[in-house]
Amino acid sequence: MYLRQTPEIQESLVAYVMEQGENQSTFFQILxxxxxxxxxxxxxxxxxxxxxxxxxxxxxRGVSAGFNLTFLIREVGLFAHADVIFLWLFQHLLVxxxxxxxxxxxxxxxxxxxxxxxxxxYRGMKKQARIYINQLIVIFVLTxxxxxxxxxxxxxxxxxxxxxxxxxxxxxxxxx
Numbered sequence: 001m002y003l004r005q006t007p008e009i010q011e012s013l014v015a016y017v018m019e020q021g022e023n024q025s026t027f028f029q030i031l032x033x034x035x036x037x038x039x040x041x042x043x044x045x046x047x048x049x050x051x052x053x054x055x056x057x058x059x060x061r062g063v064s065a066g067f068n069l070t071f072l073i074r075e076v077g078l079f080a081h082a083d084v085i086f087l088w089l090f091q092h093l094l095v096x097x098x099x100x101x102x103x104x105x106x107x108x109x110x111x112x113x114x115x116x117x118x119x120x121x122y123r124g125m126k127k128q129a130r131i132y133i134n135q136l137i138v139i140f141v142l143t144x145x146x147x148x149x150x151x152x153x154x155x156x157x158x159x160x161x162x163x164x165x166x167x168x169x170x171x172x173x174x175x176x
Contacts, residue, residue, distance in 0.1 A: 026154070031147040034095065038059075038102055038143055042136065054103045061099065087153045093115045094149055098142045105135040146148020 041057065044050030114123040116124040139144060 027151040094146045
Protein backbone atom coordinates (compact mmCIF):
# COMPACT_ATOMS: atom_id res chain seq x y z
CA MET A 1 0.00 0.00 0.00
CA TYR A 2 1.33 3.39 -0.98
CA LEU A 3 0.44 6.61 0.83
CA ARG A 4 0.83 9.88 -1.05
CA GLN A 5 2.32 12.71 0.95
CA THR A 6 -0.20 15.52 1.39
CA PRO A 7 0.81 19.15 2.03
CA GLU A 8 -0.32 18.83 5.67
CA ILE A 9 1.89 15.81 6.23
CA GLN A 10 4.76 17.53 4.45
CA GLU A 11 4.38 20.64 6.63
CA SER A 12 4.43 18.56 9.81
CA LEU A 13 7.48 16.62 8.59
CA VAL A 14 9.27 19.85 7.72
CA ALA A 15 8.42 21.31 11.14
CA TYR A 16 9.74 18.18 12.83
CA VAL A 17 12.98 18.20 10.81
CA MET A 18 13.51 21.90 11.46
CA GLU A 19 12.88 21.36 15.18
CA GLN A 20 15.44 18.55 15.18
CA GLY A 21 17.89 20.69 13.21
CA GLU A 22 17.63 23.47 15.76
CA ASN A 23 18.22 21.08 18.63
CA GLN A 24 21.84 21.32 19.77
CA SER A 25 21.87 17.79 21.15
CA THR A 26 21.15 16.14 17.78
CA PHE A 27 24.72 14.89 17.49
CA PHE A 28 24.55 13.31 20.93
CA GLN A 29 21.18 11.70 20.16
CA ILE A 30 22.57 10.18 16.97
CA LEU A 31 25.77 9.11 18.71
CA UNK A 32 23.93 7.49 21.62
CA UNK A 33 21.63 5.60 19.24
CA UNK A 34 24.54 4.30 17.19
CA UNK A 35 26.59 3.47 20.27
CA UNK A 36 23.71 1.47 21.75
CA UNK A 37 23.51 -0.51 18.52
CA UNK A 38 27.29 -1.05 18.45
CA UNK A 39 27.33 -2.11 22.11
CA UNK A 40 24.53 -4.58 21.42
CA UNK A 41 26.56 -6.04 18.57
CA UNK A 42 29.63 -6.15 20.79
CA UNK A 43 27.79 -7.81 23.66
CA UNK A 44 26.15 -10.42 21.47
CA UNK A 45 29.41 -11.06 19.63
CA UNK A 46 30.84 -12.96 22.58
CA UNK A 47 28.67 -16.01 21.86
CA UNK A 48 27.97 -18.09 18.78
CA UNK A 49 24.21 -17.64 19.13
CA UNK A 50 24.75 -13.90 19.61
CA UNK A 51 26.69 -13.77 16.35
CA UNK A 52 23.68 -15.25 14.57
CA UNK A 53 21.56 -12.50 16.13
CA UNK A 54 24.14 -9.95 14.94
CA UNK A 55 23.78 -11.18 11.37
CA UNK A 56 20.02 -10.78 11.73
CA UNK A 57 20.46 -7.23 13.14
CA UNK A 58 22.65 -6.22 10.20
CA UNK A 59 20.17 -7.79 7.78
CA UNK A 60 17.20 -5.93 9.28
CA ARG A 61 19.15 -2.67 9.29
CA GLY A 62 19.94 -3.16 5.60
CA VAL A 63 16.33 -4.04 4.76
CA SER A 64 15.15 -0.97 6.68
CA ALA A 65 17.61 1.19 4.75
CA GLY A 66 16.33 -0.31 1.50
CA PHE A 67 12.72 0.47 2.36
CA ASN A 68 13.69 4.01 3.33
CA LEU A 69 15.55 4.47 0.05
CA THR A 70 12.56 3.17 -1.91
CA PHE A 71 10.26 5.60 -0.10
CA LEU A 72 12.67 8.49 -0.71
CA ILE A 73 12.96 7.71 -4.42
CA ARG A 74 9.22 7.29 -4.72
CA GLU A 75 8.46 10.53 -2.90
CA VAL A 76 11.02 12.88 -4.46
CA GLY A 77 11.87 11.04 -7.65
CA LEU A 78 15.12 9.40 -8.65
CA PHE A 79 16.63 12.31 -10.55
CA ALA A 80 14.75 15.23 -9.01
CA HIS A 81 16.97 15.27 -5.93
CA ALA A 82 19.85 12.98 -6.87
CA ASP A 83 22.12 14.85 -4.47
CA VAL A 84 19.80 14.07 -1.54
CA ILE A 85 19.64 10.41 -2.50
CA PHE A 86 23.45 10.32 -2.81
CA LEU A 87 23.85 11.91 0.64
CA TRP A 88 21.36 9.48 2.13
CA LEU A 89 23.15 6.48 0.56
CA PHE A 90 26.54 7.76 1.70
CA GLN A 91 25.30 8.19 5.26
CA HIS A 92 23.70 4.75 5.52
CA LEU A 93 26.54 2.93 3.78
CA LEU A 94 28.99 4.41 6.29
CA VAL A 95 26.85 3.30 9.22
CA UNK A 96 26.31 -0.18 7.76
CA UNK A 97 30.03 -0.61 7.02
CA UNK A 98 30.96 0.25 10.61
CA UNK A 99 28.35 -2.20 11.89
CA UNK A 100 29.58 -4.97 9.58
CA UNK A 101 33.15 -4.27 10.68
CA UNK A 102 32.04 -4.53 14.32
CA UNK A 103 30.34 -7.87 13.65
CA UNK A 104 33.45 -9.13 11.87
CA UNK A 105 35.69 -8.15 14.78
CA UNK A 106 33.29 -9.78 17.26
CA UNK A 107 33.05 -13.04 15.32
CA UNK A 108 36.80 -13.16 14.83
CA UNK A 109 37.42 -12.49 18.52
CA UNK A 110 34.93 -15.14 19.70
CA UNK A 111 36.37 -17.72 17.29
CA UNK A 112 39.97 -17.03 18.27
CA UNK A 113 39.15 -17.12 21.99
CA UNK A 114 37.40 -20.47 21.63
CA UNK A 115 40.29 -21.85 19.58
CA UNK A 116 42.93 -20.56 22.01
CA UNK A 117 40.89 -21.68 25.02
CA UNK A 118 40.78 -25.23 23.73
CA UNK A 119 44.57 -25.17 23.39
CA UNK A 120 44.85 -23.59 26.86
CA UNK A 121 46.98 -20.81 25.37
CA TYR A 122 46.30 -18.08 27.95
CA ARG A 123 49.05 -15.79 26.69
CA GLY A 124 47.48 -15.88 23.24
CA MET A 125 44.09 -15.12 24.78
CA LYS A 126 45.50 -12.02 26.48
CA LYS A 127 47.02 -10.89 23.19
CA GLN A 128 43.69 -11.41 21.39
CA ALA A 129 41.89 -9.44 24.10
CA ARG A 130 44.31 -6.50 23.64
CA ILE A 131 43.84 -6.62 19.87
CA TYR A 132 40.07 -6.69 20.31
CA ILE A 133 40.14 -3.70 22.67
CA ASN A 134 42.12 -1.77 20.04
CA GLN A 135 39.58 -2.78 17.41
CA LEU A 136 36.76 -1.56 19.65
CA ILE A 137 38.52 1.79 19.99
CA VAL A 138 38.65 2.00 16.20
CA ILE A 139 34.93 1.13 16.04
CA PHE A 140 34.19 3.86 18.59
CA VAL A 141 36.12 6.46 16.57
CA LEU A 142 34.37 5.37 13.37
CA THR A 143 31.00 5.56 15.12
CA UNK A 144 31.74 9.12 16.25
CA UNK A 145 32.75 10.01 12.68
CA UNK A 146 29.58 8.49 11.21
CA UNK A 147 27.53 10.41 13.79
CA UNK A 148 29.25 13.63 12.71
CA UNK A 149 28.54 12.83 9.06
CA UNK A 150 24.89 12.08 9.87
CA UNK A 151 24.58 15.32 11.84
CA UNK A 152 26.10 17.28 8.95
CA UNK A 153 24.03 15.59 6.24
CA UNK A 154 20.59 15.72 7.89
CA UNK A 155 20.09 19.52 7.60
CA UNK A 156 21.28 19.43 3.97
CA UNK A 157 18.75 16.73 3.17
CA UNK A 158 15.93 18.61 4.87
CA UNK A 159 16.79 21.82 2.98
CA UNK A 160 16.54 20.01 -0.36
CA UNK A 161 13.32 18.23 0.50
CA UNK A 162 11.49 21.27 1.87
CA UNK A 163 9.34 23.10 -0.65
CA UNK A 164 10.40 26.62 -1.46
CA UNK A 165 8.01 29.45 -0.60
CA UNK A 166 6.85 29.81 -4.21
CA UNK A 167 6.15 26.08 -4.45
CA UNK A 168 4.26 26.17 -1.14
CA UNK A 169 2.11 29.05 -2.42
CA UNK A 170 1.32 27.05 -5.57
CA UNK A 171 0.28 24.06 -3.45
CA UNK A 172 -2.01 26.28 -1.37
CA UNK A 173 -3.54 27.83 -4.52
CA UNK A 174 -4.26 24.40 -6.00
CA UNK A 175 -6.01 23.36 -2.79
CA UNK A 176 -8.23 26.44 -2.76
